[in-house]
Structure formats: structure tokens, C-alpha cells
Amino acid sequence: MKLFSERVQIIVVALVVMLGALWLSGTLELYTLLSVTVFLVMGLLSLSLAFIWGYGGILCFGQAAFFGLGAYTYAICAINWGDSTWAVVLAVLLPTLFSLLLGYVIFYGGVSDVYLGAITLAVSLVLFNWVNSTAGSEYHIGQALLGGFNGIPSVPTLNMPFQPDAILSPEAIFMVTAGCLALCYVLLKFTLLSRFGKTVVAIRENEQRAGLLGYNVPAHKLATFAIGAAIAGLAGCLYVNWGAFVSPGVFSISQSAQIIIWVIVGGRGTLIGPVISCILLQWMVTRLGAQQTVDVNLVLGVILAVFVLLIPGGILPTLQRLWRRKRQPTVQAATPQVSEVKQ
Amino acid sequence: MDLLIIYGIEVLNAIAVLIIMSLGLAVVFGMMKIVNMAHGEFMMLGGYSAILATNHLGVPIWIAMLVIAPLVVGVFGIVIERVIIRHLYGRMIDTMLATWGLSLALIGAATMVFGNTTLGISSPLPSVTVGSYSTSGYSLFTILFALCLVGALWLLLRYTTLGLCARATMQNARMAAALGTNPGKIYSLTFGLGAALSGLGGALLAPITGVIPTIGISFIAKAFITVIGGGSAIIAGTLSSSTLFGTISQLATYAWTPVFGAVALLLSAIVLLRLLPQGITGRFFRRSL
Numbered sequence: 001m002k003l004f005s006e007r008v009q010i011i012v013v014a015l016v017v018m019l020g021a022l023w024l025s026g027t028l029e030l031y032t033l034l035s036v037t038v039f040l041v042m043g044l045l046s047l048s049l050a051f052i053w054g055y056g057g058i059l060c061f062g063q064a065a066f067f068g069l070g071a072y073t074y075a076i077c078a079i080n081w082g083d084s085t086w087a088v089v090l091a092v093l094l095p096t097l098f099s100l101l102l103g104y105v106i107f108y109g110g111v112s113d114v115y116l117g118a119i120t121l122a123v124s125l126v127l128f129n130w131v132n133s134t135a136g137s138e139y140h141i142g143q144a145l146l147g148g149f150n151g152i153p154s155v156p157t158l159n160m161p162f163q164p165d166a167i168l169s170p171e172a173i174f175m176v177t178a179g180c181l182a183l184c185y186v187l188l189k190f191t192l193l194s195r196f197g198k199t200v201v202a203i204r205e206n207e208q209r210a211g212l213l214g215y216n217v218p219a220h221k222l223a224t225f226a227i228g229a230a231i232a233g234l235a236g237c238l239y240v241n242w243g244a245f246v247s248p249g250v251f252s253i254s255q256s257a258q259i260i261i262w263v264i265v266g267g268r269g270t271l272i273g274p275v276i277s278c279i280l281l282q283w284m285v286t287r288l289g290a291q292q293t294v295d296v297n298l299v300l301g302v303i304l305a306v307f308v309l310l311i312p313g314g315i316l317p318t319l320q321r322l323w324r325r326k327r328q329p330t331v332q333a334a335t336p337q338v339s340e341v342k343q
Numbered sequence: 344m345d346l347l348i349i350y351g352i353e354v355l356n357a358i359a360v361l362i363i364m365s366l367g368l369a370v371v372f373g374m375m376k377i378v379n380m381a382h383g384e385f386m387m388l389g390g391y392s393a394i395l396a397t398n399h400l401g402v403p404i405w406i407a408m409l410v411i412a413p414l415v416v417g418v419f420g421i422v423i424e425r426v427i428i429r430h431l432y433g434r435m436i437d438t439m440l441a442t443w444g445l446s447l448a449l450i451g452a453a454t455m456v457f458g459n460t461t462l463g464i465s466s467p468l469p470s471v472t473v474g475s476y477s478t479s480g481y482s483l484f485t486i487l488f489a490l491c492l493v494g495a496l497w498l499l500l501r502y503t504t505l506g507l508c509a510r511a512t513m514q515n516a517r518m519a520a521a522l523g524t525n526p527g528k529i530y531s532l533t534f535g536l537g538a539a540l541s542g543l544g545g546a547l548l549a550p551i552t553g554v555i556p557t558i559g560i561s562f563i564a565k566a567f568i569t570v571i572g573g574g575s576a577i578i579a580g581t582l583s584s585s586t587l588f589g590t591i592s593q594l595a596t597y598a599w600t601p602v603f604g605a606v607a608l609l610l611s612a613i614v615l616l617r618l619l620p621q622g623i624t625g626r627f628f629r630r631s632l
Contacts, residue, residue: 059436105617109617109620110620111617112620113435113436114378114436115620117436118378118567118571119613121563121564121567122567122568125564126564126605126606126609129605130602130605130606133602253560254447257447260440260443264440294455295452296451297448297450297454298447298448298451298452298454298455299451300444300447300451301443301444301449301450301451302448304440304444305427305448306444307444308431308440308441308444309427309431
């Protein structure tokens with residue numbers, strides 16, 4: 001009964017957020033709407049790492065690899081086919097397949113934490129370097145020139161499924177992005193409530209014990225990793241849609257670092273914390289980018305180091321702990337923070 | 344024949360560059376089980392120290408590269424160890440994250456100070472001719488210097504008191520402390536040594552690559568892969584994995600392009616870690632340094 005009501009709560013919250021988004025899409029100016037769209041895209045990306053790191057205990061330093069793969073897959077397919085429907089599907093599918101391949105080597109090879117970080121980081125760097133070097137006209141897939149460090153400009157944006165002429169407006173793309181974020185949030189929450197999700201958390205807590213209890217540890221980790229990659233790929237696809245442009249920057253080390261920072265600051269072991277911190281930090285980065293005195297990397301780096309040293313749990317869990325300490329054993333509300341997402 | 348010699352020199356050079364790139368990281372990883380994500384930025388600082396000392400203070404280039412750069416970065420490393428790393432011993436992932444933050448902060452700070460342009464320094468040696476082909480004299484120097492560096496480090500760790508204490512602390516910090524060493528001090532000095540080696544590496548590679556604030560990013564993945572592929576034995580690990588990866592990536596570079604050289608390096612590293620999860624020295628040369 002309690003479990004049932006929790007699921008209903010999650011869906012209600014998601015619906016409220018969607019209604020809020022609908023209201024926002026009607027009231028915001030176009031420029032603000034576009035920046036909010038990219039914040040939501042990055043929120044989706046932070047959700048992917050919040051799941052695999054915060055719940056699966058898999059510290060992927062190269063989440064940007066799946067993000068970028070999704071982005072490039074979408075761009076190349078959309079240019080070649082003119083229709084975005086299958087491009088979106090492939091943009092989710094290809095990073096997932098890639099993650100299954102990579103994850104198979106990692107998890108079935110018994111590669112431990114640090115080595116996992118090394119491999120994933122190196123993969124995204126190699127992709128970065130490789131895509132960066134494809135500047136010549138001989139590097140093309142179908143009609144899509146890869147463009148090297150210049151990236152791929154004028155990518156067709158989303159259209160109604162199977163109707164290449166019915167291109168979505170920025171407001172509609174905003175709604176699609178908000179919908180994807182809400183949907184992925186709900187699906188991940190449901191996954192965590194399921195038997196699979198509980199096993200994943202058990203493996204994070206004590207891998208050896210879970211293994212001895214008979215759970216297939218590598219398979220669960222691989223599945224977790226692949227779910228994260230699928231969401232990151234979707235985020236990549238939406239990112240290209242936002243700007244109609246993709247460059248090798250999506251694979252860059254600073255992109256990977258930012259995802260890590262969002263999750264660290266928001267808090268490991270929550271889904272909503274990283275999304276909120278992602279949106280706040282993105283907003284801060286945008287504001288910082290407008291001035292010339294302080295470098296963005298300096299600020300982000302200091303934030304990361306300070307959080308690791310002083311607030312390793314992240315903002316949301318720390319606030320929750322303070323809150324619980326203040327008013328003793330009250331029942332902890334499931335998602336009181338969601339209202340902040342709308343802003 | 345001449346061409347083969349040139350190819351051989353270039354393969355050796357690729358190996359030497361990997362050694363120079365990763366020795367600083369290897370010392371810190373092998374001794375303290377810390378992965379210093381800011382290693383590339385330490386190298387960047389080394390490069391800047393050498394170039395600034397040469398161009399603005401008029402220091403001879405060899406002294407700037409071989410003395411000033413390691414000193415500056417070594418002292419910086421000790422400060423960082425006292426301020427950040429000290430609080431995170433035993434929390435390997437947190438150290439990686441904190442040093443990643445440090446790395447970003449250093450990139451940002453360097454961008455603010457030096458701007459986003461490449462500072463160059465000319466290679467201090469003329470080219471060398473073999474028959475009808477020629478190669479840069481600097482790559483011969485790099486090869487020789489990498490050998491000397493590894494030899495000196497081996498002597499330091501094997502035959503000095505500091506090396507003995509460091510190896511004891513590396514094996515069992517509590518036991519070493521009970522026998523009268525000061526692990527905190529050893530850790531500081533080891534991290535300083537690692538940082539100094541990183542700075543030296545950055546300065547040595549500066550004439551080849553030039554220096555910009557983001558140069559560390561292009562070092563860190565290769566250094567990372569080399570050290571982790573080598574396993575926790577510092578010298579044997581770095582030597583064996585540098586030789587393996589350097590040869591593979593240089594051969595792939597000949598066969599295709601430098602980018603495929605980097606890809607081949609990564610692929611061979613993934614295969615290697617699949618076969619030997621503890622790195623090469625986790626299985627072979629286990630009792631070596």
C-alpha cells in the first residue's frame with residue numbers, strides 16, 4: 001500500500017512539473033526559454049550520472065562520451081535522413097550499445113573503481129581527439145561532414161514523428177525536453193523501487209556480500225551503466241536540438257568534470273539533488289561567462305575541491321540531515337524539493 | 344637500414360616520452376595509492392616555469408628545465424599535499440575528485456594569468472643525420488634523459504634512507520610509524536617528489552608541445568593509462584607499460600595516423616586491464632620496485 005502511494009506521489013509530482021513547464025513555455029521570452037531548455041538538457045545528463053554513480057556506485061569519469069555519442073549520432077542521422085524520428089532512436093541506442101561493449105570489458109574483467117575511472121575518461125578523451133581530427137572533407141558519413149573541431153552546423157531539429165516538414169518550435173522543444181527529464185526521473189524512481197533497483201543499491205553498499213547472496217553483480221552493474229548511457233545519449237540528442245549544432249566539446253574533459261561536479265554538489269544517493277545543482281551551477285556558469293575577470297574553470301574547480309573536502313555528502317543529503325536533526329523523527333517527505341525545479 | 348634506425352629512434356622516443364610523462368604520477372600512485380588528476384596541470388606549471396625563467400629571467404634553458412621547473416612544482420606539490428591531500432588519505436576516489444577540482448582550478452588560474460595563447464620555446468639541440476634521413480637531436484636527448492631519470496629514481500629509492508623510509512611507509516604505514524618514521528613527513532616529501540618529477544616532465548616536453556593552460560589534458564590520459572597499466576611497482580611498472588604502449592602507439596602511428604596511435608594505445612590498455620586487472624606488475628615483476 002505504501003509502495004503504491006509512493007509511486008502515485010512520484011507521478012503526481014512529475015505531472016505538476018510538466019504543468020509548470022507548460023505554463024513557463026507560454027510566459028517566458030524566447031531567449032530565456034532557450035537557456036532554460038539547455039539547463040534542462042544538462043539536468044537530464046546529471047540525472048544519468050546521479051543514477052549510475054549515486055545508486056550504482058559506478059564512478060564514470062567519461063559520461064560525456066555517451067552524451068557526445070548521442071549528440072553526434074543524432075546530428076549525422078538527422079542530416080542524412082532529414083527526418084528526426086529514427087535519429088532520436090539511434091541516438092539513444094548507439095551509446096547504449098557502446099556502453100554495453102565497454103561495460104562488458106570493465107565489469108566482467110573485474111576492473112576496480114580507479115581503473116574504471118581511468119578507462120572511461122580515456123575513452124571520452126580518445127573520442128574527443130578523434131572527432132577533433134576529422135576536419136577534412138574526406139571525413140563524412142553519408143552527407144554529414146564531421147567538420148573536426150568546427151563541429152557540425154545546421155543540424156535539422158526535431159520534427160513530428162515521420163513528418164519531416166512539421167518542425168517543432170522552440171517552445172515545443174522545451175516541452176519535449178522537460179517531458180524527457182520528467183519521464184526519465186519517473187522511470188528511474190520506479191526502477192529504484194523495483195527489485196532490480198534494490199539489488200543495484202545492495203551492490204553499491206557491499207559488492208562482495210551481494211555477490212555471495214547470489215546476485216549477478218557484473219550483470220547488474222552492466223545494466224545500470226547502460227541505463228545511464230541511454231539517458232546520457234538522449235541528453236546529447238536534445239542538446240544538439242537546442243543549438244542545431246554539435247562540436248567535439250561535448251566529449252571534452254571539462255564536460256565530464258562538470259557532470260561530476262553537479263552530482264557531487266547536489267549529493268550522491270539522490271536523483272533530484274544533482275538536477276537542481278546542475279541547473280543552479282549552469283545558471284552560475286552562464287552568468288560568469290558574461291564577465292571577463294574570473295575564469296569559469298577556476299570557480300568550478302574550487303567548488304569541486306571544497307565540496308569533496310568539506311561537504312562530501314553534497315547539499316541535499318546534508319540539508320536533509322540537518323532538517324531531520326532539527327525536528328526529530330518526523331517522516332521524511334519524499335520529494336519536497338521538486339518545486340524548485342520549475343524555476 | 345637508415346630508415347629502420349630512424350624508426351627505431353622514434354619508437355624509443357615515444358617510449359621515453361611516456362616515461363617522462365608518467366613518472367611523477369607513478370611515484371605518487373605507487374607510493375601513496377593516490378591518483379593525482381592534477382598531474383597534467385603540474386606538468387603545465389613546470390612548462391610555464393621553464394619558459395618564463397628562460398624568456399624573462401634570462402636563465403639558461405637547461406637550468407630552467409632541469410632545476411627551476413622541478414623545484415617550483417615540487418614546492419607547490421608539498422603545499423598542495425599539506426592543504427588538500429593530507430585530509431583525504433585512504434579515500435582514493437575522493438582524492439581523485441579533489442585533485443580533479445584542483446586541476447580545473449589550475450587551468451582556470453593559468454588562463455587568467457597567461458591567457459589562452461601557446462607559449463613556445465625552441466628545441467635546444469640541432470637535428471641529427473643518419474645516412475640520408477635526419478631526426479631531431481632533442482628526441483635522442485629525451486631517450487637518454489628518460490633512462491637517467493629512471494636510473495636516478497631507482498638509486499634514490501633503493502639506496503638512500505629517504506628511499507628506504509618511503510618504501511617502508513608504502514608497504515605498511517603503521518608499522519613504519521611504529522619503527523620511528525614520520526609517515527606525514529614521508530607522504531609530504533613523496534608527493535613533493537612526484538610533483539617535482541611532473542614539473543620536470545612538463546618542462547622537458549615544453550619544447551616539443553609548447554605550453555597552453557589546457558596542455559595538461561593532453562598528457563593526463565596517456566600518463567594515467569601508462570601508470571595504471573603498469574601497476575603499483577613504480578619503476579618496473581612504468582618501464583614495462585611505457586615500452587608496451589609506446590611501441591604499440593608508435594607502430595599504429597606509422598601504419599595510420601597519430602590519432603590512431605592514441606586509439607591503439609587506449610585499446611591495448613583496455614585489453615591489458617581486462618587480462619591483468621592489477622596492471623602488468625600485479626602479475627609479473629611483482630617483487631620489483
